[in-house]
Amino acid sequence: MEDIEVFLAVIDAGSQTAAARRLGRSLQSVNRSLMTLERSVGVELVRRTTRQSFPTEAGLAFYRRVKPAVAQISEARLEAASQRAEPSGLLRIAAPVQFASAFIVPVIADFIARYPLIKAELKASDRAIDVVGDGFDIAIRIRELPDSSLKARRLGEIRTVVYGAPRYFARYGRPAHPDDLDRHQCVLRTTSGGEPAIWRFQIDGGIRTVRVNGCFETDNTAAFCAAARDGIGLGYGPFWQVRDLVNDGAIEIVLEEFEAPRMPIHAVFPPSGMPAAKTRLFADSLIDRLKHEQL
Template identity: 35%
Template sequence: MLLDNLALFLSIVEKGGLSAAGRERGLSPASVSERLAALEAHYGATLLKRTTRAISLTEEGRLLVDGARRLLAEAEELEAGIRLGTQKVSGPIRLSAPADLGRRYVVPILDRFLADHPEVTIDLNLADGYVDLVGQGLDFAIRHGLLADSSLRSKPLGENRRVVCAAPAYLAANGMPAHPDDLSDHDCILMRFGNTLDREWSFEIDGKIRKVMVRGRRVANDGGLVAQWCREGHGIALKSIWDVGEDLASGALVELLAGYSVGQTALQIVYPPTRVQPRRVRFLIERIAADLPYPSASERISL
């Protein structure tokens, strides 16, 4: 019963409320409140602060979140090992990935993984903005950039070169920028990451990194749509080589300002610092790391 109450407690935290957690688990609000009270009585501590509008974790509650994840992962690992054997995996996996990279590269890997492991289920969140792994109950996420949250652990997948690019049709109609400052005269397609609009693009100019302000009539929070608009000739985009490598190779897009490096960012898998990950999660992380194309930086840059 304790493990069931711990799982319910995590659902309350992830869903942001007792009612939402109850609906997910088929429990009445009264039953959820009763089981939460039993859990607080067991530990002799208040785990949640509740108001009419929201809930928040107490210090003891935050401590229990990490501990509960470890206990539940260990219990599930033990049960799976006994019930299914050491080589079989089962159960849900929740992950997040950038939209364009996820559709293009991660989804095919997930399809093969599901075919190999029929008792596994996948819940994929495609999002280009920041995703709260712990708050949303995700097992791991694939992310570009540096690891901002020092409490997370990471598995590197390689470097990710960023390129400025445009379609031949756009360049034929508007000319090709010869210098980053020329971008002020062009229509650029901008990405929005959450509340942040990526309108400052960094370039290495005369040995120094300088940010150039760009403008454009099209803004999207979906990297795939930005790439589509770029291929259709609507403007210049700053994209990951993972997202536009095939378009550059086919000639659908042309790399611009190659002499002014826009730098590289890390591509990595990040996950909460749970001491024990379920076998299914470990297997999928290993599969993604092994099956992602362009395994070396030199191959990616050569596209």
């Protein structure tokens, strides 16, 4: 392994002298490592001149194969070493408002109880968070992620459902197909730009959007769910927000066979380096919690 690291340093630095300086070793030691490695693989890897060292064709192919592997081994060493120390310090977390109170806070409570040297700060907001610029260790995103330099880890997925109260169904009947929604009252979410209410469904193997209307509109999730519970109209949203109402029989799910594909939940991290042990362990705790939840 040491000889391979010397070889990589020589190629990266462009000469044995520069590599020796970078590694803090003597020129003779660097030369011995190169010769040992070449004897081991049975082929010349580096052409040496008095001023330059450059890879042979075989050396270049070897370099391209081993460099990523050495980087992974180095990262694995750091990860193993970080697990020896107890996580400590401030953990800064960002998450959507309702998801934060329902799932993130309970995990934080367990995490601090397990690692008492941890302090946590939670930013609960439904607005976009700049993970790097705002100095967060981890942020929760409930959506498909665009291409980004941020590192991401999938935590789970969320089911999106249509639901209504028994009293609503007794009065208006049940929709059998998403196209039936144009004849139903639907609870609407207030949008900043006044856009029409659009609900997503999976129909005939593809994703289709359906425009809905209703007599009640709100920007508050609790009021939205309450309106559906009280029979004002049909609701549409994450199952976890209404699962207690479903379990109590206050509302019922409809159009299950047309539900849109589940929405992924991701933890995203700053792009530089490997996440600290506290961040990685907190993400592990989130995954463990969410896999036991009805989302």
